[in-house]
Amino acid sequence: AEMPADLLQLDGQKHRYKLYYFDIKGRAEPIRLIFEFFRIQFEDVRIKFEDWPNLKKKAPMHYLPYLEVDGGKLVLSQAPAIMRYLAKTFRPGFAGQSKSDSALVDMYGEGAFEMFDVFKTIGMTPAEAREQALADARPRLEIFCETYSTHLKKNGNRYMDGDLITWADLVTVFVLSGLDDLANRILVRYPDLCRYYLRMRDIDELREYITANWKATTITLKD
Structure with a gap:
């Protein structure tokens, strides 16, 4: 989801994001939605089903989706954990006010x-x-x-x-x-x-x- 630079906001695109999932909506789709909601650029890596067995060991917990932040400084698996992390990063309160x-x-x-x-x-x-x-x-x-x-x-x-x-x-x-x-x-x-x-x-x-x-x-x- 490539966004024009003038649409970037909130955390000022200080971080680089790379989302890995199959080429389907699935559990990654809400994560794509949160990037879209905040107009944040990310690399949407779509993995072919036939390639997954060879890539599995690279994935934390051997599970998709997973998110790499800043070239792997932080790597997160489990869609709810990814959603919470991005919500807290992009807007205070997007994970709840209290x-x-x-x-x-x-x-x-x-x-x-x-x-x-x-x-x-x-x-x-x-x-x-x-x-x-x-x-x-x-x-x-x-x-x-x-x-x-x-x-x-x-x-x-x-x-x-x-x-x-x-x-x-x-x-x-x-x-x-x-x-x-x-x-x-x-x-x-x-x-x-x-x-x-x-x-x-x-x-x-x-x-x-x-x-x-x-x-x-x-x-x-x-x-």
């Missing part, structure tokens, strides 16, 4: 990452068995939607941390795009969550990237 806020942001951010793993399992299921896999996952999907919808209502239907966008919102909008794609008939039963999802897709910082890189939404809501 200890309690940060804990809630962690809870909802990591909960969304767990839900992504459910979608990954469904997506990797052979087409003829996918409906059954979706039916098996339905209780978890409904709990996710109910929990996040209730939390948003409590927050005035703004963001996961009240009026402030945090890294948890970037993970959540990505996971909701999976519901949009695979199980929109579940998602549409939660209109507040749908409105949040459509609003997050359309915020100024993400609109261009999402339009260019994600499928168009299937969700339409009547006012």
Whole structure:
């Protein structure tokens, strides 16, 4: 994601970032979103599946995604840890304003990452068995939607941390795009969550990237 120099902001691009993942969205997509949100340049290294066995030993924990900062001075694995690090680097409060806020942001951010793993399992299921896999996952999907919808209502239907966008919102909008794609008939039963999802897709910082890189939404809501 190459950005014009005049758009760089906040930490002034004092650091160089290199993100490694497969050439898919997956667990790296929320990390790409946070770079996009703050208009921070980074090198988006897309690894071919067939090359991964030979590169695995280089990766911390032998796991993707991982992030190199400043040529390897810091190397981080685990997507939630990367998100927290970048959030704290790019804007105070993007990981939560207080200890309690940060804990809630962690809870909802990591909960969304767990839900992504459910979608990954469904997506990797052979087409003829996918409906059954979706039916098996339905209780978890409904709990996710109910929990996040209730939390948003409590927050005035703004963001996961009240009026402030945090890294948890970037993970959540990505996971909701999976519901949009695979199980929109579940998602549409939660209109507040749908409105949040459509609003997050359309915020100024993400609109261009999402339009260019994600499928168009299937969700339409009547006012």
